[in-house]
Amino acid sequence: MIQAINYIEQSLRDSDGIQVTNPATGELIASIRSWSVADVSGAIDRADRLRPAWAAMTAQERATILLKWYNLILANEDVLAEVVTVEAGKPLAEALAEVRYGAAYVQWYAEEGKRAYGEVIPSFARDRRVLTLRQPVGTCTAITPWNFPVAMITRKVAPALAAGCSIVVKPAEATPLSALVLEQLAIRAGVPEGLFAVTPSHHSAAVGQLFCTHPKVRKLSFTGSTRVGKILMAQAADQVLRLSLELGGNAPLIVMDDADLDRAVRGVMDAKFRNAGQTCVCANRILVHDGVHDAFVEKLAAAVSALRVGNGLLADTQIGPLISPKEAQRVSQLVDDAVARGATVAAQAQGAPAESAFAAPRVVTGVTPDMDLASGEIFGPVAPVIRFASEEEAIALANDTPYGLAAYLFTGDMGRAWRMMEALEYGMVAINDGRLSSEVAPFGGVKQSGFGREGSAHGLMEYMEIKYAMMGL
Numbered sequence: 001m002i003q004a005i006n007y008i009e010q011s012l013r014d015s016d017g018i019q020v021t022n023p024a025t026g027e028l029i030a031s032i033r034s035w036s037v038a039d040v041s042g043a044i045d046r047a048d049r050l051r052p053a054w055a056a057m058t059a060q061e062r063a064t065i066l067l068k069w070y071n072l073i074l075a076n077e078d079v080l081a082e083v084v085t086v087e088a089g090k091p092l093a094e095a096l097a098e099v100r101y102g103a104a105y106v107q108w109y110a111e112e113g114k115r116a117y118g119e120v121i122p123s124f125a126r127d128r129r130v131l132t133l134r135q136p137v138g139t140c141t142a143i144t145p146w147n148f149p150v151a152m153i154t155r156k157v158a159p160a161l162a163a164g165c166s167i168v169v170k171p172a173e174a175t176p177l178s179a180l181v182l183e184q185l186a187i188r189a190g191v192p193e194g195l196f197a198v199t200p201s202h203h204s205a206a207v208g209q210l211f212c213t214h215p216k217v218r219k220l221s222f223t224g225s226t227r228v229g230k231i232l233m234a235q236a237a238d239q240v241l242r243l244s245l246e247l248g249g250n251a252p253l254i255v256m257d258d259a260d261l262d263r264a265v266r267g268v269m270d271a272k273f274r275n276a277g278q279t280c281v282c283a284n285r286i287l288v289h290d291g292v293h294d295a296f297v298e299k300l301a302a303a304v305s306a307l308r309v310g311n312g313l314l315a316d317t318q319i320g321p322l323i324s325p326k327e328a329q330r331v332s333q334l335v336d337d338a339v340a341r342g343a344t345v346a347a348q349a350q351g352a353p354a355e356s357a358f359a360a361p362r363v364v365t366g367v368t369p370d371m372d373l374a375s376g377e378i379f380g381p382v383a384p385v386i387r388f389a390s391e392e393e394a395i396a397l398a399n400d401t402p403y404g405l406a407a408y409l410f411t412g413d414m415g416r417a418w419r420m421m422e423a424l425e426y427g428m429v430a431i432n433d434g435r436l437s438s439e440v441a442p443f444g445g446v447k448q449s450g451f452g453r454e455g456s457a458h459g460l461m462e463y464m465e466i467k468y469a470m471m472g473l
């Protein structure tokens, strides 16, 4: 932490700043500068002034700097992981995995930026030539959440910089420290100071509005709740601003009666309990075929009861706190409501201190789709189990939600896997596995989970425009 504090010294302020606390202990970690809307506006102007020189560089020159940034992130991975753990709560091993995952986006886009090819299209006339080129969108903005304080930044900033854009980022108020360290490492790598600017602010709504209305801004990329995504989309209409929205999810995880149950349990442990259930791709409803329901629940209950809950800095912790005591209370209320309506807590891990940000990992059976535990995004370590009797019913239940981000399917029949994968109305489907996130793959949703893709070659195109050039001979 001391090294991290050295990196971000300039951002540290007295008690009037943003108070960053450790969710595991409630302790104050740092008080940092909260940017005013006028200051953020100035940061956008500056990023816009620096942009043309950056865009004029070759992709290879930008790649060299991005690869330096990648190496600096890895060289400082322990520092960054500790910052992630103390500000977001996730266990140190998971924090380190996030830092490496986040760094991988920087490496990927350093390389992919060199492949932003145009086309020569067979012409519509003998005396005309038709071509396209890819050009950077311009000055971009991003708003990021607290659940992945490193990776949600790098997967927006790396493609933006690789494409030749500048970008101003407002991180979540709960987790600005990782973002500030990333910014300092980027500057050390050679990214001109201000081209990628981090502007933590108490005034999230006003900064969001500024990002949508500042005349120099050409794009906003947002990861967070569907509620805020809708506000931003409405605000962006006035400027016809380009948007990428990565919003909430309600991921089904379907276990068919021909599935390998041990594999399915491992899948739930990955897809449900990663980051204590606080990811938008976390399995939110475990749909289990009648024929294997009891056997599956028994295995899942054993695995969940054995989870070790505690402070993320302790070596054997598997489940850290939620981001705040309020979130833990909200998750408990969802479980209480389901139980009052007939559901049962079939298993619970021990060790979550009461009246804190910790929430006990639980398996809840007898859940029906009308319960809030099944219809909303839980964002906590609770696995609600819903029974079904046929493939058709599983698909109908899975698709019966306004969300469409990720879905998981466990089956031993490859024909069924293909058929069901096609029928699931989701941007991402994992078959016989609980993890699908990777810098090489396009991450994103359909329906009210948003639009746009992050990662892969598609993620670069979010920061580029196609220009069509026609030449008469």
Ligand SMILES: NC(=O)C1=CN([C@@H]2O[C@H](COP(=O)(O)OP(=O)(O)OC[C@H]3O[C@@H](n4cnc5c(N)ncnc54)[C@H](OP(=O)(O)O)[C@@H]3O)[C@@H](O)[C@H]2O)C=CC1
Pocket: 143, 144, 145, 146, 147, 170, 171, 172, 173, 174, 201, 202, 204, 205, 206, 207, 208, 209, 223, 224, 225, 226, 228, 229, 231, 232, 246, 247, 248, 249, 279, 280, 377, 378, 379
């Ligand atoms: N898709 C995903 O990855 C995520 C989904 N969620 C879902 O959202 C729920 C609530 O989480 P929460 O953190 O409140 O998510 P939010 O959508 O409120 O926050 C995400 C980001 O948006 C900012 N923000 C908040 N209000 C506005 C606004 N009016 N205009 C512009 N930016 C705004 C936040 O800033 P600040 O924090 O500084 O207020 C933060 O940087 C979770 O329980 C979960 O269901 C949450 C996080 C990530």
Ligand SMILES: O=C(O)CCCC(=O)O
Pocket: 147, 148, 151, 152, 223, 224, 246, 278, 279, 280, 281, 437, 443
């Ligand atoms: O919850 C999120 O928004 C972050 C996605 C996590 C991932 O990349 O897997």
